[in-house]
Amino acid sequence: MDRIPILKMGHFLLVTIQVDLYDRLALSLENDLINMVSQVDAKGVLIDISAVSIVDSFMGRILGNIASMTKIMDAETVVVGMQPAVAITLVELGLTLSGVHTALNVEKGMELLQKRIGKDQTGEEEDYDSND
């Protein structure tokens, strides 16, 4: 079965969805992602959906679920690169993904994550520096 690769970048996990998500794939992504968050102790998850052109209510719910799940595992989720058509569809479906952070592209998403989590992180790093 197809799997969507999850890349680890420092404290963040990067997922780029480049195929149209069918239900089973979305569920396995949810599963893999949550496991990965706990494995590597990730502080942020970045989901790039710029290549997704079709979305349904299930996919919207999965995104919301991932955000809520990572939230209680102390990680932030940012969805980036949503296409206008997808955004309109989600709004028409009544899914405003209120718990999810959004950004225009991966770069801005990273910035946002860094800003949100950076404070704790820089604090720790400074500690390490002083120990050295």
Add this chain to the structure above:
Amino acid sequence: MKNQSLKFLQKSKKHLLETWMSNQMEDQALREDLMSNDELRNQSDELLTALLKTLNSDNIDNTQSKDFEQVSGILSDISVSRARHGFSPRETAQFVLSLKQALTQTLEKEYTDDPKVLLDSYIAINKLIDSLNIITFETFIKGREEVIIRQTDEMNEISTPVIRVWEGVVALPIIGTLDSMRTQIVMENLLQEIVNTGSTIAILDISGVPAVDSLVAQHLLKTVSATRLMGAECIISGIRPEIAQTIVHLGIDLSHIKTKASLASALKLAFSMLNVEVKRVEKNRQNNG
């Protein structure tokens, strides 16, 4: 209608055309500014020739028949072109009605001694021209409607410009009433422009919206949500006192949306969100001089 009177009409085509033309010329509604007399004569000639060629004693009662396709085609073209050129309905109707006058006048002269034939022909011609008039009207209205539809499309096109006011800030002044159709276009334009310019802040200015009801508010909320989903922030500006009153009276909750009274204050907010500062520059040179 007898063949005899039809044949007579076909023979006296030239005279008919002259009578018809002079009838049209006499009419107050003649629009020489919109159409030259030569053009009018050509149109009349074309229609009359086709009509006289088509007419026979069998089909005169039935303008829906296949024989009349050519005539209705010519008539439709004339009425549509008149609708586009801005002729009034009266002027368009007069074009066909004056043909009736010409036909009856010609018949009257010929058959003064034979009232029965004259009455027969009169009734037949009345029926014929009336149905031709209906065709004229249908196509005239259709032509007008086409013009209206085209104008609506154009209005939708031009009425939603997305302006880039600063690096990373786009503004969309909405002018006129928002309906579902327009909201859709506005939303698509705005979202597309956000992608194109990579802007993180969008300002929706509704100072040109005459009234906000619950439907318009819902449309606005949708646009704001869609913008947020794309990863940009949306500020609604230009909320006039009346609009604020209606929104509160309608019980619409805008508390989770950034709203500002004017575009200027929305821009100020955008600057502070982008960590940009606008400063007045002291001109030292003047002080020195």
